[in-house]
Amino acid sequence: MTDFDPDPRAALDRLLTERGIDYAQLSARIGRNPAYIQQYIKRGSPRRLAEEDRARIAAYLGVSEALLGGPALRVATAARSRAADMVLVPKLAIGASAGAGAIAEGEPVEGQVAFDPKWLRDLGADPRALSIIRVEGDSMAPTLSDGDDIMVDGGDAAARLRDGIYVLRIDDGLMVKRVARAPGQGRVSVISDNPQYPTYPDLPLTSVRLIGRVVWTGRRVR
Incomplete structure (x- = not known):
């Protein structure tokens, strides 16, 4: 998108058209429900995107929140910094539970972390769909610990499903778990690495909403 459009609805509509993404x-x-974005763009309802929706859309599309009607100084974008030629990945103020599950509602972008673009390419990650969130709980220990930061590739989800660690939703709970294909078409296992926590060995994929694949983790030295 080369030109700035002052109307956030028109800007979002143009972005989606350019990238081949439909409203649903x-x-x-x-x-959100399948008609939410169409109603926002075509009917003006809601009048403004909720802050958490705007942040997630900006992070997913790799654009500034200002383009979508947000504050001009608050950038939620996986975009290049011209000075350092780095990729800035938004750090979201939400936690993915590695325990019983957590609800992620109304959480803003709290900052950005710069990464070398070549390093990201070597990870096989899509800079346009990256975000960083923190792990809450210890059900994925020792692989992931409470308080770890994880980088999530939102472009690598159900369409490219393979065995790995994913951020996912089950019954509105946002969590991080190991996911593996189970016997039978459209079946998966959702696994806790910590044996003290439950594992779900055979679930229909339709009951699990994959948000993105975990491609990197960082933690404090304790």
Whole structure:
């Protein structure tokens, strides 16, 4: 998108057209009903995107929140910094539970972390769909610990499903778990690495909403 459009609805509509993303797809991406984005763009309802929806859309599309009607100084974008030629990945103020599950509602972007673009390419990550969140709980220990930061590739989810660690939703709970294909078409296992926590060995994929694959983790030295 080369030109700035002062109307956030028109700007979002243009972005989606350019990238081949339909309204229902984006609505599902942010956990809304299928008609939500179409109603916002075409009917003006709601009048403004909720702050958490705007942050998630900006992070997913790799654009500034200002483009979508947000504050001009608050950037939620996986975009290049011209000075350092780095990729700035938004750090979201939400936690994915590695325990019993957590609800992620109304959480803003709290900052950005710069990464070398070549390093991200070597990870196989899509800079346009990256975000960083923290782990809450110890059900994925020792692989992931409470308080760890994890980088989530939102472009690597159900369509490319393979065995790995994912951020996912089950019954509105946002959590991080190991996911593996189970016997039978459209079946998966959702696994806690910590044996003290439950594992779900055979679930229909339709009952699990994969948010993105975990491609990197960082933690404090304790």
